[in-house]
Structure formats: structure tokens, C-alpha cells
Amino acid sequence: MTAASPASAHSPLPARVGIAAAVLLAVLLQLLPFYITVTSAMKRRSDLSSQWLPPSGGIYWQNFATAVEQGGILRAIGNSAIVTLGATLLVCVLAALAAYPLARRPTLANKLVLAGVVGLIMIPPLSILVPLYSMMSQWHAINTYWGMILVMTATQLPLAIFLYASFMRGLPLSIEEAASVDGASAVQVLFRVVVPMLKPVTATVVILTSVNVWNDYALSVYLLRSPEMRTIAPATATFFSTTSSDVGAAAAASLLSALPVLIVYLMLQKYFIKGMVAGAEK
Template sequence: MNLTRMFSKYALVTVMALLSLIPFYILLYLALNTPSRTLFNGFVLLPDFHFANFSQAWKVSKMGAAIGNSLIIAMGGALLIILVSSCAGYAIARHHNKFHAIVFHVLLICMMIPAIIITVPLYTLMKSIGGINTHWAMILLMASNGIPFSVFLYASFIKVLPREIEESAIIDGCTPFTAFWRVTFHFLRPVTAAVVILQGLAIWNNYGQAVFFLTSQEMRTIPLAVSMFFQQYGAQWNLMAAAAVIGLAPAVIAFLIFQKYFVKGITAGAVKG
């Protein structure tokens, strides 16, 4: 009976994993097809292995510059989110007062507001301060989108850490600020990895706001570079898919680096937090 139940669980997990891989297979299938072939032509399980799509997509979409822009914005935004959210989460978790409670609840409310709703007033603001088509403006914008949820993660994680960690550091001569950065922050690697993955990927894949704030060709990010195959060149599915595969590769590498901390960072504060 136990063997049958275990087999059923593994079979269910295997089926779910295979189903989750179908969109990636279709994307890779389209990326390796010739321009004249669609998904429904020929043998559906085997593409044409037309690797020229990748070089053409790289050249036409200027993918190198797009990856550079995405890296700058994603890394800058993630770093700013980590710095602000970890400090705010520490203050909320360790110092209980009405002001911190109000700030925490305001941040929770901000999590419920879709970012696209505030795009128009933000565009007016950014245009007035010269932030259109600049890296720094997109970094600030992406950080403001990701800080509320990240503060929630950090605060929940820090609540389950014993206070003795920083108290012993303070006894040894550290200030509360240095005790946090030199001692406590060392234990926040799992939640920091979770923030890097969640917020980094959100910034990396952002299209809805990038299309408003990055209008010049030189400032295009990966989603904007991929979307040009639907606008300037029509629906060229093979080039679109090839560009998407190229843009997806750095995100997959980052996930593989941080994935061992990801689940722990998401769930560590869930029970006691």
C-alpha cells in the first residue's frame, strides 16, 4: 500500500513537471524552426534545428545592448531593494511601536496596488525631472515596486531569529547598525536569495512600465527587444522565440545559483512569523 502511494506521488510529480516544461519546449521548438514553418507543419515533436535564428535575432533586436540595459536595471534595482528592505524589515521586526506598525500596514496595502495603475502619474513625474530613457529612473521605479513585498519577507524572517545574535555583538562593542550588517545580515542569506530571485526576475521581465519609460532604441531592455518582432517586423515567431530564449538564459543561470536558498527564504518566516 505504501509502495503504491509512493509510486502515485512520484507519477503525479513527474506529470506536473512535464506539463510545466511544455511552454519551454514550444518556445525552443519555435526558435529552431525555419521562418516558413509553423507549429502545425511537419513533425510536431521535432524542429528544423535552424540555429541561424539566434544570430539573426541577436543582430536585428540588438540583444547585446538589451541584455546590458536589463543587467544594469535588474542589478541596481535588486541591490537597492535589498538595502532598503532589509533595514526596514529589521526595524519593524525588532522595534515594535505604533509608527512601525502603521508603516508595515501601509506597505501591505501598497502590495495590493497594481504597478500599471500608477504608471501615468509616474511618467509625468519622471518626465519633469528628466528620468525618461535613463537607468537611474528605472532602477528607482523598479525598486519602489519591489520594496513592499521584500520588507514583508525580511520582517517575517527576522522575527524568528533570536535577539541574542545582535545583542552579543553589541556587548562586544558593535553599534546596533554595525551589529545588523556584520552579524544579523549574515543569517539573512536565504531570504536575500529569495528577494534576488523574485524581484530580480520581476525587473528582468518587466514590460508594462519599461515600454513607457524606455522609449529610445539604445535603452531597450530584453522584453522590449523581443516585442519588436511583433511591431516593426510583424509576427516573426521564429525570431521572437530565439530572442526570448537568449533573454531567458541569464535568468535561468541566476535561478540555478540562488535556488538552494529560495524555498528556505520563502517559507522560513511563514510558521512563526
């Protein structure tokens, strides 16, 4: 007779069924907003049926045309892409450079700096909106790509530094010591030895930063006020007003804006979980 596997021996059938049911329920709860968005994007404004039901008169593709022509969603996607790419690149480079000495030199000063970085994560960006807007106005950075990129970089840096520092503490120090013995400088050790090992956490930082910047509304609605400079969230919000709302066009715009992020996530998903849990056991 074949011996039962350890998993089957310690996991009775009712427990496995319960776990599977819980996972399935969690997946369904995550998919419900997406389903409602799809059904809303395919209905006419005159279709007053429940959002849970598919369109009764066939798919209404005009919502997507409205999102592109009246809402300028393609231009907004381009604006968001420029801001997201610039901010994500700066966050990855600056966070890795800042986290290396914090992780490898555990002095009292560095511990205090890292604690301050962690504290910055808990500060909501809207709490500094007034002085931030005043400063950006003085710099003539309102309605500019570079101004928004700098602001998004500053807001996303604390979490990225924390993730990089946590990951670097889990890397073996012997490899860096061997490179130093061979004559490599600190800069060479960082870029030739450490950076190639940062792929998992870099993927995590890229995903978290890009999604946060891509979906930002609170800051972009104030710093990018020009219609030509609007990013996705403010552009989608134009379909809602106090007198009327075009839910179908807004849902279509949301679906179009979600595609680039979904593609990036599917490309980097194999690194995402590795980076999130890397260094936890250390």
C-alpha cells in the same frame, strides 16, 4: 527482519505512485512552454508544421542571428542587466534597513507601517503609470538607466521589506542582546550580527526581484522608449506586429534572454527555499 521505515509504513505503494505521477505531471506542464519555445526557435518561417513537432528541415540557426542583428537582443540583455543589477542591489540594502526596526520594535506605529507596506504589494504598477510618467518626464528621467532603476526599486521594495521583516522575526534575539552587552551599537549589531544571518532571505529577494525586473514590460515599454535603451521584453515584442510576426526570432530572443536568469537561479537555488519558508514556524 528489518523493521519498515516510518515513511514506508504510512505511505502505501499506490499513494507513492500517485504522488510521483502528480509531481511528474507538474514538471511536464512547466516544461511544455520551454519545449515549444525551443522548437519554434529552430524552425523557418516557412515551416508551418505543428509547434509540438521538431523542425522538419533541420535546425534553422538564422533565427538567433535575426534576434541579435535585427532585434538587438544582446544590447537589450545588457540594458536589462544594468537595470536589474542596480535595482536588485538597492532593494536588498533598503529593504534590510527598513525591515530591521519593523521586525525588532513591534510598536503600534511600526505595525501600521508594515501593514501599509503589505498593502502596497497589492497595488498594480500600471495604476500609477500616468502620474509616474509625468513625474519622470519632469525629472528628465525618461530613457535613462537611473530613472528605470529607481522605478523598479520602488515597485519591488514592499515585497522585499515584508520578506526581510518576516525572516528577522524568526532570528534569535539573544545574539543581538549579547552583542549589545559587549558594547556594540545598533548599527554594528545590524551589520555585524544580523546581516550575516540574512543570506537565505537575501537570496530569495535577489531571485524574486531580479526575475521581476528582468521580465518587466508594462513599465519599461513607456519609460525606455528609445531603441538603444530597450530592455528584453520590449525588444522581443518588436518581432510582433499587426501585419506580420517572426515567431522564430522572438522565440530565439526569449531563449537568449532566459540564460542569465537561469544561471543566477542555479547559483542561488539552495538558499531560495530556505528564505521562502524562513520564519514561518515562528
